[in-house]
Amino acid sequence: MSYCGLNNVKHKEILDDMAKKKMIIRTEERWGNKNIIKYRVSEKGNDILREILEPYESLFPRSEREKQS
DSSP, X not given: XXXXXXXXXXXXXXXXXXXXXXXXXXXXXXXXXXXXXXEEEOHHHHHHHHHHHHHHHXXXXXXXXHHXX
Protein backbone atom coordinates (compact mmCIF):
# COMPACT_ATOMS: atom_id res chain seq x y z
CA MET A 1 0.00 0.00 0.00
CA SER A 2 2.72 2.45 0.94
CA TYR A 3 4.79 1.42 -2.10
CA CYS A 4 1.88 2.33 -4.38
CA GLY A 5 0.84 5.38 -2.37
CA LEU A 6 -2.64 4.01 -1.65
CA ASN A 7 -4.70 5.20 1.29
CA ASN A 8 -5.33 2.33 3.74
CA VAL A 9 -8.74 3.58 4.83
CA LYS A 10 -10.06 4.24 1.32
CA HIS A 11 -8.80 0.99 -0.22
CA LYS A 12 -9.25 -1.48 2.66
CA GLU A 13 -12.70 -2.60 1.47
CA ILE A 14 -11.39 -3.28 -2.04
CA LEU A 15 -8.38 -5.24 -0.75
CA ASP A 16 -10.53 -7.23 1.68
CA ASP A 17 -12.89 -8.12 -1.20
CA MET A 18 -9.97 -9.16 -3.42
CA ALA A 19 -8.55 -11.32 -0.60
CA LYS A 20 -11.97 -12.88 -0.03
CA LYS A 21 -12.13 -13.75 -3.74
CA LYS A 22 -8.57 -15.16 -3.50
CA MET A 23 -7.17 -12.72 -6.06
CA ILE A 24 -4.54 -11.57 -3.55
CA ILE A 25 -2.99 -13.10 -0.45
CA ARG A 26 -2.96 -11.11 2.78
CA THR A 27 -0.34 -11.86 5.43
CA GLU A 28 0.42 -10.18 8.73
CA GLU A 29 3.89 -9.85 10.21
CA ARG A 30 4.90 -8.59 13.60
CA TRP A 31 7.26 -5.60 13.40
CA GLY A 32 8.19 -4.41 16.86
CA ASN A 33 4.95 -3.60 18.61
CA LYS A 34 3.02 -3.19 15.33
CA ASN A 35 1.48 -5.61 12.85
CA ILE A 36 2.43 -5.07 9.23
CA ILE A 37 -0.02 -6.27 6.59
CA LYS A 38 1.45 -7.46 3.31
CA TYR A 39 -0.41 -8.26 0.11
CA ARG A 40 0.75 -10.26 -2.87
CA VAL A 41 -0.94 -11.48 -6.03
CA SER A 42 -2.20 -15.07 -5.85
CA GLU A 43 -2.04 -17.60 -8.66
CA LYS A 44 -5.72 -16.94 -9.38
CA GLY A 45 -4.96 -13.21 -9.52
CA ASN A 46 -2.11 -13.83 -11.96
CA ASP A 47 -4.39 -15.94 -14.15
CA ILE A 48 -7.01 -13.18 -14.26
CA LEU A 49 -4.32 -10.61 -15.02
CA ARG A 50 -3.03 -12.71 -17.93
CA GLU A 51 -6.56 -13.18 -19.29
CA ILE A 52 -7.21 -9.44 -19.27
CA LEU A 53 -3.82 -7.81 -19.76
CA GLU A 54 -2.35 -9.96 -22.52
CA PRO A 55 -5.24 -9.39 -24.97
CA TYR A 56 -5.18 -5.68 -24.13
CA GLU A 57 -1.41 -5.54 -24.72
CA SER A 58 -1.81 -7.21 -28.11
CA LEU A 59 -4.38 -4.59 -29.13
CA PHE A 60 -2.49 -1.63 -27.67
CA PRO A 61 1.25 -2.42 -27.49
CA ARG A 62 3.23 -0.28 -25.06
CA SER A 63 5.92 0.57 -27.59
CA GLU A 64 3.40 2.37 -29.83
CA ARG A 65 1.98 4.34 -26.91
CA GLU A 66 5.47 5.35 -25.80
CA LYS A 67 6.27 6.64 -29.32
CA GLN A 68 3.16 8.86 -29.25
CA SER A 69 4.17 10.54 -25.98
